[in-house]
Amino acid sequence: MTTYLIRGARPLGSDPADILVKDGRIAAIGDSLSATGAEVIEAAGLVALPGLVDLHTHLREPGREDAETVETGSRAAALGGFTAVHAMANTDPVADTAGVVEQVWRLGQEAGLVDVVPVGAVTVGLGGGRLAELGAMADSAARVRVFSDDGHCVSDPALMRRALEYVKAFDGVVAQHAEEPRLTVGAQMHEGDRSAKLGLTGWPAAAEEAIIARDVLLAEHVGARLHVCHVSTAGSVEILRWAKSRGVQVTAEVTPHHLLLTDECAESYDPVFKVNPPLRTDADVEALRAGLADGTIDAVGTDHAPHAVEDKESEWAQARPGMLGLEQALSVVIQTMVEPGRLDWAGVADRMSVRPAVIGRLGEHGRPLAPGEPANLVLVDPSARATVDPAALASRSRNSPYAGRELPGRVVATFLRGVPTVLDGKATK
Ligand SMILES: NC(=O)N[C@@H](CC(=O)O)C(=O)O
Numbered sequence: 001m002t003t004y005l006i007r008g009a010r011p012l013g014s015d016p017a018d019i020l021v022k023d024g025r026i027a028a029i030g031d032s033l034s035a036t037g038a039e040v041i042e043a044a045g046l047v048a049l050p051g052l053v054d055l056h057t058h059l060r061e062p063g064r065e066d067a068e069t070v071e072t073g074s075r076a077a078a079l080g081g082f083t084a085v086h087a088m089a090n091t092d093p094v095a096d097t098a099g100v101v102e103q104v105w106r107l108g109q110e111a112g113l114v115d116v117v118p119v120g121a122v123t124v125g126l127g128g129g130r131l132a133e134l135g136a137m138a139d140s141a142a143r144v145r146v147f148s149d150d151g152h153c154v155s156d157p158a159l160m161r162r163a164l165e166y167v168k169a170f171d172g173v174v175a176q177h178a179e180e181p182r183l184t185v186g187a188q189m190h191e192g193d194r195s196a197k198l199g200l201t202g203w204p205a206a207a208e209e210a211i212i213a214r215d216v217l218l219a220e221h222v223g224a225r226l227h228v229c230h231v232s233t234a235g236s237v238e239i240l241r242w243a244k245s246r247g248v249q250v251t252a253e254v255t256p257h258h259l260l261l262t263d264e265c266a267e268s269y270d271p272v273f274k275v276n277p278p279l280r281t282d283a284d285v286e287a288l289r290a291g292l293a294d295g296t297i298d299a300v301g302t303d304h305a306p307h308a309v310e311d312k313e314s315e316w317a318q319a320r321p322g323m324l325g326l327e328q329a330l331s332v333v334i335q336t337m338v339e340p341g342r343l344d345w346a347g348v349a350d351r352m353s354v355r356p357a358v359i360g361r362l363g364e365h366g367r368p369l370a371p372g373e374p375a376n377l378v379l380v381d382p383s384a385r386a387t388v389d390p391a392a393l394a395s396r397s398r399n400s401p402y403a404g405r406e407l408p409g410r411v412v413a414t415f416l417r418g419v420p421t422v423l424d425g426k427a428t429k
């Protein structure tokens, strides 16, 4: 294994130091380190962070390999600075058995670009009718700890309660897509002045908030862990703040797109901006940024949702919801949180690596940058700026909501257990 000497990087944005990466681990951090035979990486001006961890990625394999595969999504993740991603269960077949989660886990190992951690479905076929074999998925080689019907809400409260009780036995967590389905029939965008003006059926904030309120009460009642996916409204942040103040074991994530974009994007009628939950208002965006800054929202989760051209480039009402996120997530967080002074680099590491790793119970990720720790790390150039070109993305799909936007921050290198998956901003395989 090659030894790497990373020279003059700023760990979590602190003063420059050298980082020696040897045998898959951080061997030393200090001034003027030297190591014979080491490959030197000049990192002056670069910030070193622990490898990013995504709690919410759609990789589309098995079933829609034309939109993304475990390999192409892994490459997009590595280029975005990630060393672990949780692969959502809404594949075809659905990841609701030990067999399917082991298949996804194995494909991730073979690609070798990030640790692909399968999420198990809560209910059989995402049907919302009966619980999937949660215990078998937890005991499988994939060691599933996060369970979600994402794309669908576990809307039956009795079933949600049973899922929470079940996963408690192995320290698992239910990640809820909070959407009361009776309130979102035919919904196309955020319900408000703009949906009225555009004549599109609205997705009211209350459809999300009602489920979050119900679920935090259930999590409190049974003493289990709940995670809320893609929180999108100011009211949701308030409910989470209240629940946390009561000691409920609830965590939450916000997507990069909900931190940056609003329902104003829908005025273009460009379906690239169609997503669930929908882009909301300026006031919601502000509340999400404040919630991420004060820790009410624990993590950034990309909800990277690749879609093939024919599923996205159609009329708004026909287009599938979802947008890409992995390759620009860190840049969006730099723009919305770091540059305005709302999160420092240690805060970025906390919300994009440490806390998501803890929520997913990934022992080898989200660790401190310290000697002896696994060398999962990313080097970022915060001063670089680039315009997003969807054609240049590693994802197999092109549905980036950031096309043509200039964003700050460039991932220069990513290391997975001491092996570079990205060097000079390019994937190594
Ligand atoms: N976010 C989306 O709009 N779509 C996701 C499903 C989901 O996250 O709910 C997808 O799988 O495409």
Ligand SMILES: [Zn+2]
Residues within 6 Å of the ligand: 150, 151, 152, 177, 229, 230, 276, 277
């Ligand atoms: Zn969802």
Ligand SMILES: [Zn+2]
Residues within 6 Å of the ligand: 056, 058, 088, 150, 151, 303, 305
């Ligand atoms: Zn999703």
